[in-house]
Amino acid sequence: MERNAAAVLGHPVAHSLSPVLHSAAYRVMGAEWDYTRWDVPAEDWNGFWRERVAEGFWRGFSVTMPLKSLAAAQADERTALVEALGVANTLVFRADGSTIADNTDVTGIMAAVIAAREIPSEPRCAILGGGGTATAAVAALHGLGAPSIDVFVRSLDRAGKVTDAAARLGATVTARAWGEAAASLADYDAVICTLPPRGADELAAEFATLNASVSGVLLDAAYDPWPSAIARSWQDADGAIAPGIDMLIFQAVDQVRWFTLGRADRPVPREAELTAAMCRAVNRPERAIPQRVREARLNR
Structure with a gap:
């Protein structure tokens, strides 16, 4: 049976709120997911990656510092954003075992700014x-x-x-x-x-x-x-202010798209509900990614 497994990778990573956000989203979707955190120093990346690939059941990884450039280099395919930026915060396994890297931080920043004002x-x-x-x-x-x-x-x-x-x-x-x-x-x-x-x-x-x-x-x-x-x-x-946690919420929405659909240009079922659930999980006002941001990403 296919296993829905994902994790956030970084060093240090104990403080990461990604498990809270992703778990809230998958509960709304009614899907059983095992989303964890994994502390991976940069010097351990190669061995860690070989072991995870060999396991064969991972759907994807959220990637934080200091691994973003390593993740970008590791992927078999990179989105245009990752090619330009040289860093990735999202690694996704395709059905054939190959990987694609994206940077959903960009959506997160855009959305957090426009949601504030x-x-x-x-x-x-x-x-x-x-x-x-x-x-x-x-x-x-x-x-x-x-x-x-x-x-x-x-x-x-x-x-x-x-x-x-x-x-x-x-x-x-x-x-x-x-x-x-x-x-x-x-x-x-x-x-x-x-x-x-x-x-x-x-x-x-x-x-x-x-x-x-x-x-x-x-x-x-x-x-x-x-x-x-x-x-x-x-x-x-x-002035209006936007906390980094809003950026984290909105970038996670596109990660959920990647992990569940294998792409970020289509909404997942009940996306507005799961975004609101993510907000509640970290005590932020309920909101969605502004339409201006979605249109900007599609037309980029």
Whole structure:
């Protein structure tokens, strides 16, 4: 009998909420799934992967740091997003045993931003940080229509991965010095903070001293602690804020599509209900992926 087995992989991974989200979704679908978490250091990846492939019953894996680039390289096939970004957060086994990699973080970021507040069709956008999540943020903001994206990094030498990914996506990115960020934030319709937890605390304090007024959305991909210092400063300036947990919920919806349908361009049965169940499972308001996001992904 076919076994519905999946897991989230990463190091560390004990804190991951993916099992909570996926389990909530599969209960709504009435499907029996075994969704677990697996701590896999990067140096153990090759051996781990050989063992899982040999077992032959896995439907797919959710992938977090530090394994996203390894997952992208491991897959037999990669979506256009993964080819451009070089990182994957989703690995799916096909019926013939081959694998395909996708990056559903892009949908997660797009949806979390628009669910927090509608932004213009050609938004002014910025990203804080230049790591792996920043590349997904570039794809997300490009998908939402941003004509150009400013990326604030502590060292301009570290912006290479982001600018390279942007070039492959056809997006326009400008790397800017970190010291310019606080005075510039109020100019944007959407800001994505991709730094580790508390990584923007000093920036938040500096921004708060400016007494700025904003109208856009700030998404902090780090969801603990929440609200973060940068989110509080943004909200105090009248902006809308989106927690990283919303990004996690929405990206998981597309993972459920992949794991159950083998594709992400078709909805699963009762998708609105299972999305609402995911939200409730982590004490977030019930919501769905905005139609603007679905249309943007299909037309990309």
